[in-house]
Amino acid sequence: MTSDFSSPDTDSTTIPSALPENELASTNKTETSFGSRTDFNQLQTAATAIRQELGRIIVGQQELIELLLTAILANGHVLLEGVPGVAKTLTAKLLARTLDVPFSRIQFTPDLMPSDVLGTSIYRPNKAEFEFRPGPIFASVVLIDEINRAPAKTQSALFEVMEEHHVTQDGVTYTMQEPFMVLATQNPVEQEGTYRLPEAQLDRFLFKIHIGYPSTEEEVTILQGHHAGRGSAMLSAVQAVLTAEQVAQLRQQVQQQHVEPKLLEYIARIVGQTRAHKSLYLGASPRASLALLNGAKALAALRGRDFVTPEDVQYLAPAVLRHRILLTPEREMEGTTPDEVVKLILQQIEVPR
Amino acid sequence: MLYQSAIPGLTNRRSAKGLCLLCLLWLLAGGFPLASGKAPTPAPIYSLPADQSAVILRKPRAARLREFRRQRAFQYIQIKSEQNAWDRFWQRLANWLQELLRTPVGRITWKYGVYAFMVAALVFAVLKLLQVDVTKAFGRAPKRAALAYDTTTENIHALDFTALLTEAEAKGNYRLAVRLGYLFVLKQLTDRSLIQWQPDKTNHDYLTELTTTQLRAGFQELTRQFEYAWYGEQPLTAEQYALVRTARLGFLHQLTSNRAA
Numbered sequence: 151m152t153s154d155f156s157s158p159d160t161d162s163t164t165i166p167s168a169l170p171e172n173e174l175a176s177t178n179k180t181e182t183s184f185g186s187r188t189d190f191n192q193l194q195t196a197a198t199a200i201r202q203e204l205g206r207i208i209v210g211q212q213e214l215i216e217l218l219l220t221a222i223l224a225n226g227h228v229l230l231e232g233v234p235g236v237a238k239t240l241t242a243k244l245l246a247r248t249l250d251v252p253f254s255r256i257q258f259t260p261d262l263m264p265s266d267v268l269g270t271s272i273y274r275p276n277k278a279e280f281e282f283r284p285g286p287i288f289a290s291v292v293l294i295d296e297i298n299r300a301p302a303k304t305q306s307a308l309f310e311v312m313e314e315h316h317v318t319q320d321g322v323t324y325t326m327q328e329p330f331m332v333l334a335t336q337n338p339v340e341q342e343g344t345y346r347l348p349e350a351q352l353d354r355f356l357f358k359i360h361i362g363y364p365s366t367e368e369e370v371t372i373l374q375g376h377h378a379g380r381g382s383a384m385l386s387a388v389q390a391v392l393t394a395e396q397v398a399q400l401r402q403q404v405q406q407q408h409v410e411p412k413l414l415e416y417i418a419r420i421v422g423q424t425r426a427h428k429s430l431y432l433g434a435s436p437r438a439s440l441a442l443l444n445g446a447k448a449l450a451a452l453r454g455r456d457f458v459t460p461e462d463v464q465y466l467a468p469a470v471l472r473h474r475i476l477l478t479p480e481r482e483m484e485g486t487t488p489d490e491v492v493k494l495i496l497q498q499i500e501v502p503r
Numbered sequence: 504m505l506y507q508s509a510i511p512g513l514t515n516r517r518s519a520k521g522l523c524l525l526c527l528l529w530l531l532a533g534g535f536p537l538a539s540g541k542a543p544t545p546a547p548i549y550s551l552p553a554d555q556s557a558v559i560l561r562k563p564r565a566a567r568l569r570e571f572r573r574q575r576a577f578q579y580i581q582i583k584s585e586q587n588a589w590d591r592f593w594q595r596l597a598n599w600l601q602e603l604l605r606t607p608v609g610r611i612t613w614k615y616g617v618y619a620f621m622v623a624a625l626v627f628a629v630l631k632l633l634q635v636d637v638t639k640a641f642g643r644a645p646k647r648a649a650l651a652y653d654t655t656t657e658n659i660h661a662l663d664f665t666a667l668l669t670e671a672e673a674k675g676n677y678r679l680a681v682r683l684g685y686l687f688v689l690k691q692l693t694d695r696s697l698i699q700w701q702p703d704k705t706n707h708d709y710l711t712e713l714t715t716t717q718l719r720a721g722f723q724e725l726t727r728q729f730e731y732a733w734y735g736e737q738p739l740t741a742e743q744y745a746l747v748r749t750a751r752l753g754f755l756h757q758l759t760s761n762r763a764a
Contacts, residue, residue, distance in 0.1 A: 184731035410734050457735035461705045484634060500702035503686070503733070 188407075188456040193223070193400050197452055199391040200248045206384045207244055208237060209375070210368040216452065217359050217469055218245050222397065223404045223448035226356025226441065227312055227332040229297070229473060236361045238335040242293045249397065250390035251290035251329060258300040260343070264307030268317050282319055287311055290329050290394060297334040298344045305351050308332070312354040329397045349432065349476070356441050357466075358473035400451075407447035408457040412502035417442050417463055423495045424475050430491060432476035442470045460501045468492045659690045659700065677739035677747075678732050684751045685729040688722070691758060706730065721754040 197219050204215050214230075218241070221228045230238045246253040256267060269285035286292070287308075297305075311317050312332055316325045334355070337344055352358070364372065375384075392400075417439055425433030446462040453462075472488040481491070571577050586594065603609040664687045671680040689709065693700040698712045706726045713719045728747050731737050739747070 184728060184735075184737060187737070408735055410736060413734065455730075455735070457731075459705070459730055459734050461707050464705060497703045501705055503682070503706075 188403060188451075190403070190451055190454055190456070192396070193403065193451055194454060196392050196396065196400065200245075203248050203388050203391060204241070204244050206388065208241055209371045210364055211237075211241070211361070214241065214359055214361060216449075217357055217466075219452055220445055220448045220466070221356050222249070222329070222331065223400055223451060224356060224441075224444040225329070225331075225401055226444065227334070227354060229352070229355040229358045230333065230335045230361055231338060231358060232335075232361030233363075234337060236363060238361055239293070239295050241361075242295075242333040242335060244385075244388055245333065246291040246293060247388045248391045249291055249329075250393045251397070252327065253291045253293070254286040254289035255293040255295060256286045257295045258297050258304070260299060260301060262300045262304045264304055267304065267307050268311070268319060271320055280320070282322065282324070284324070287317065288324070288326065290327055290331065292330075292332050294332060294334040296336060296344075298336040298347055301345055302348055305345075305348055309350060309354070312351075327394070329394060329401075349474075352473045353435055353437055355473060356445060357469040359469055360472075404444075404448045404451050407450055409443065409447065410457070410502070413446075413458055413460065413463065414443070416460060416499065416502050417446070419499050420463070420467060420495060421471070423499060424471060424492075427491060427495060429478055429481045429486060429494075430475050431478045434471050434474040438470060438474045442466060445470055460503075464496055464501075467496060659686050659693070662686065662690075664690070672744075675741070677741070677744035678736070680744060681729055681732040681739065681747055684748065685725060685733075688725055688751060688754060691755060692722075695758070718754075718757060721750075721757055724750060725754055 200219060201215055208215070218228060230242060232238050265285065267285050267287050269283050269288065271280040271282050274281050311326065315330050316323050421434045421439045421442065424430055442463060445466045446458045449462045449466060450458045468489050471492050475488050475491065477486060477488060477491065604613050664683060668680055668683050671683060689700065692698045697715070698709045710719065710723060710726060713722055728750065732739055
């Protein structure tokens with residue numbers, strides 16, 4: 151025994167060297183009545199069902215699926231980035247299918263106009279008046295494929311709808327149907343024919359998720375499925391799991407998650423550090439802090455807890471911050487990535503305990 | 504007929520040219536005045552009286568001139584300030600270098616020194632671009648930047664757990680007691696080198712570090728209790744705390760037994 155403490159009867163820091171066998175046995179089996187104060191059964195069941203539905207087609211990518219589920223619960227938009235052919239669009243399409251809500255897809259091209267996305271007013275000669283014809287953005291789950299193929303003019307059209315969930319045309323504001331979620335895919339900006347998204351646009355995405363190449367084992371599984379002709383059949387067999395009302399109910403549950411005040415400070419310090427870090431030219435905005443908080447609350451619920459822990463915050467920090475920060479030219483030339491800087495920042499801030 | 508002339512009889516090209524020439528001569532000769540026969544009237548010459556008024560010479564005021572002279576903008580001659588000791592040092596150094604470079608050895612050294620500097624700059628640029636860490640070549644381990652930890656945070660190695668826990672338990676602050684107990688467990692694990700204490704690590708990082716299976720299960724349960732009580736702020740009764748305390752003591756006993764084994 152190495153403890154310096156004495157008086158084992160009263161001192162709970164003393165390491166007991168000779169506890170009676172029966173008492174020791176009971177301590178090993180001791181479990182307190184700690185448990186979640188919120189009933190997450192419906193949420194857990196829905197999450198499991200969505201994972202199963204996606205797992206029919208998508209091989210691996212467990213982190214991607216978890217982050218997508220988190221985004222649904224946190225009422226956020228997701229940007230999926232990856233090289234061509236890593237199932238970005240397929241994943242987004244499948245996720246939309248698991249929700250029983252209106253879905254639309256917009257293929258972004260260099261000649262796309264804002265009115266092609268938002269809608270336009272057309273003249274009705276029989277009524278002698280203009281009538282607003284809603285664009286494809288008017289859906290609950292909107293898949294914007296290859297978002298960085300459109301120039302900044304078209305990107306700007308998404309600012310209002312992504313942040314405020316409504317569209318203003320000719321002085322009239324049209325509110326979106328809830329849930330409203332944008333799932334956008336993009337190729338890395340180094341690819342031919344792409345534009346860098348404006349910072350204001352990037353800030354409106356809750357997460358930016360990198361989709362990497364599958365492992366060899368996963369790729370073999372993909373090939374086996376394709377060879378057996380299961381792909382297209384499975385795609386049509388994907389079932390809707392959640393309705394719009396259920397999503398709203400689950401989001402309300404997530405909003406009521408408990409967050410210890412020190413954790414709020416922890417989030418603020420992480421985001422604040424991005425603004426002072428010498429490797430960063432542009433730090434994250436307060437919207438990033440809100441995103442990190444909302445995301446952490448949703449992730450905690452997915453993990454069956456009614457409170458947030460530092461693990462939740464640390465786990466989500468790269469996905470929340472990587473698209474909201476800009477590296478200095480020197481760091482970019484050295485090949486440093488935003489994820490590396492976020493990791494360094496996390497290492498510099500003490501976990502509240 | 505090619506031209507239809509206004510004057511009858513002039514019907515060919517030569518006649519038209521002659522008419523044009525006549526018109527031109529008439530215009531050059533004065534045109535209408537000549538035609539009217541009047542000479543131009545000369546303009547009358549008026550003579551103005553000479554200025555007889557007395558000229559008063561105005562001189563600028565002496566005070567005003569002195570003021571101008573004092574102004575920096577009117578001082579066209581730069582007055583050299585006297586050299587101080589530091590300037591004299593640099594002057595002497597420059598003179599010495601000039602003298603040195605005038606010698607044959609100095610000239611050769613200067614010539615090849617410039618080449619050597621250029622080569623070194625080129626090598627440095629290439630190494631920087633390739634991100635090669637040359638410090639390893641000299642056997643020196645790369646320095647890790649010191650982490651900017653908040654100095655206001657608690658150091659688990661400096662806390663008097665006995666006093667703090669006794670106080671928290673006596674006051675019925677079971678939430679704080681759970682926290683202190685958990686920190687004490689972390690300290691014990693660190694002291695036995697079972698985990699590496701770092702302020703940025705989470706509880707689950709420590710759980711991953713624990714390779715001993717028996718300890719892992721117990722620590723997992725303690726972590727769960729701590730998280731629900733501390734992060735979840737779940738209210739604790741004396742009975743519930745007693746269970747947490749027993750679990751902690753059991754784990755510490757297991758830790759000692761494990762060490763002894």
